[in-house]
Amino acid sequence: MPLTQIFLRGGKPTGYRLAIAESLQKALTDALGVPAEERFQLITEFGKDNFIFDPSYKNISRSQDLVMIVITLKAGRSNELKKSLYQTIVTELGNSPKIRREDVLIVLHENGPADWSFGDGGAQLLD
Amino acid sequence: MPLTQIFLRGGKPTGYRLAIAESLQKALTDALGVPAEERFQLITEFGKDNFIFDPSYKNISRSQDLVMIVITLKAGRSNELKKSLYQTIVTELGNSPKIRREDVLIVLHENGPADWSFGDGGAQLLD
Amino acid sequence: MPLTQIFLRGGKPTGYRLAIAESLQKALTDALGVPAEERFQLITEFGKDNFIFDPSYKNISRSQDLVMIVITLKAGRSNELKKSLYQTIVTELGNSPKIRREDVLIVLHENGPADWSFGDGGAQLLD
Numbered sequence: 091m092p093l094t095q096i097f098l099r100g101g102k103p104t105g106y107r108l109a110i111a112e113s114l115q116k117a118l119t120d121a122l123g124v125p126a127e128e129r130f131q132l133i134t135e136f137g138k139d140n141f142i143f144d145p146s147y148k149n150i151s152r153s154q155d156l157v158m159i160v161i162t163l164k165a166g167r168s169n170e171l172k173k174s175l176y177q178t179i180v181t182e183l184g185n186s187p188k189i190r191r192e193d194v195l196i197v198l199h200e201n202g203p204a205d206w207s208f209g210d211g212g213a214q215l216l217d
Numbered sequence: 218m219p220l221t222q223i224f225l226r227g228g229k230p231t232g233y234r235l236a237i238a239e240s241l242q243k244a245l246t247d248a249l250g251v252p253a254e255e256r257f258q259l260i261t262e263f264g265k266d267n268f269i270f271d272p273s274y275k276n277i278s279r280s281q282d283l284v285m286i287v288i289t290l291k292a293g294r295s296n297e298l299k300k301s302l303y304q305t306i307v308t309e310l311g312n313s314p315k316i317r318r319e320d321v322l323i324v325l326h327e328n329g330p331a332d333w334s335f336g337d338g339g340a341q342l343l344d
Numbered sequence: 345m346p347l348t349q350i351f352l353r354g355g356k357p358t359g360y361r362l363a364i365a366e367s368l369q370k371a372l373t374d375a376l377g378v379p380a381e382e383r384f385q386l387i388t389e390f391g392k393d394n395f396i397f398d399p400s401y402k403n404i405s406r407s408q409d410l411v412m413i414v415i416t417l418k419a420g421r422s423n424e425l426k427k428s429l430y431q432t433i434v435t436e437l438g439n440s441p442k443i444r445r446e447d448v449l450i451v452l453h454e455n456g457p458a459d460w461s462f463g464d465g466g467a468q469l470l471d
Contacts, residue, residue, distance in 0.1 A: 093285070093287070093324050104266045107266060107267065108266065111269050125274070127271045127273070127274045128271065128274050129269065129270065129271045129274070130269070130270050130271070130285065130322065131269040131270075132224055132261075132263060132267065132268060132269070132285070133263070133266070133267035133268075133269070134261070134263075134267070135267070162287075162324055162326070199326060201324070201325060201326055201327065202327075204296040204299045204300075204325075205299070205324060205325035205326070205327070206323070206324060206325075207303040207306075207321070207322065207323040207324075208274060208275045208277055208322055209275065209277035209279065209318065209319045209320065209321060209322055210277055210307065210318045210319055210321075211303045211304040211306065211307035211308070211318055211321070212303065213296070213299060213300045213303060214275050216296060216300070
């Protein structure tokens with residue numbers, strides 16, 4: 091059930107963006123058990139002036155390669171699972187397309203099983 | 218109170234996108250009783266590489282005409298009302314601009330009455 | 345911890361958009377005590393056809409200068425603090441870049457302390 095939004099600066103090749111998407115999906119599968127085919131991802135590219143971030147908040151050194159990731163998923167994962175997800179995401183993005191650990195910001199939005207319709211007008215997580 | 222975000226591939230005519238927005242608003246009104254004038258909608262168009270979806274998850278056959286719809290609304294609707302909303306949305310989008318039922322993915326985000334300011338710095342759902 | 349998304353019509357100068365971002369951050373700091381360096385903001389510009397709003401809902405007169413602001417933040421602020429935030433935002437945006445109070449729509453999304461990773465794969469609000 092995740093819907094993943096990926097926000098980054100424009101100018102990276104298609105293969106780089108695709109690698110982000112693939113690594114994120116792999117992390118969701120490995121850390122949370124999300125089926126590989128439960129994949130819905132939107133990538134938005136920003137000009138420099140529209141992509142604003144603090145370069146050192148929490149003593150983490152961020153570059154223009156920062157990726158902000160917003161994942162909407164059904165509520166119910168424990169804090170431990172979420173921590174594991176974050177670690178898995180930075181590891182996978184570090185492998186491909188080789189993003190620095192400091193350049194990965196993740197925000198989760200939780201909702202309920204009634205809040206998803208994957209098509210056909212159904213509420214598939216309720217049925 | 219809904220804020221509706223509409224995500225789709227680029228390349229469709231303006232009238233097509235406008236029809237999506239109008240049908241969605243009609244569905245919110247018909248299914249949930251949202252006032253017709255409570256209308257705030259953002260449409261974002263994506264290139265092929267930035268719009269990633271599984272073509273058959275949950276045995277639903279999706280095409281490049283897929284529309285992903287994210288609706289933020291005040292909490293409190295029952296599961297039955299949400300199911301009715303999904304059915305109404307696919308019916309309306311099927312009427313205009315004639316989108317296949319399989320090509321409609323919907324995600325709801327709920328928040329509270331204090332979480333909306335429609336202008337003037339007010340919290341109109343609290344007052 | 346806020347992640348702020350700023351949605352507006354395209355065509356404004358860079359300085360105008362930057363002023364929105366700066367005023368919003370100042371409002372978060374002044375009203376909620378968010379550290380100035382806790383700053384993550386995304387600005388998205390829309391063509392006219394993709395930016396749809398009612399011009400008078402709740403008897404508030406909106407123009408094409410409308411800014412829709414979506415703030416994701418950790419749950420726990422009282423209704424009074426949220427009301428203060430809305431007032432502070434419209435005041436700051438009224439100062440710079442001089443946006444009318446009627447042209448500011450704000451939506452909050454709350455999540456939990458486990459739902460943030462600011463980099464390095466950590467869950468910094470838990471640790």
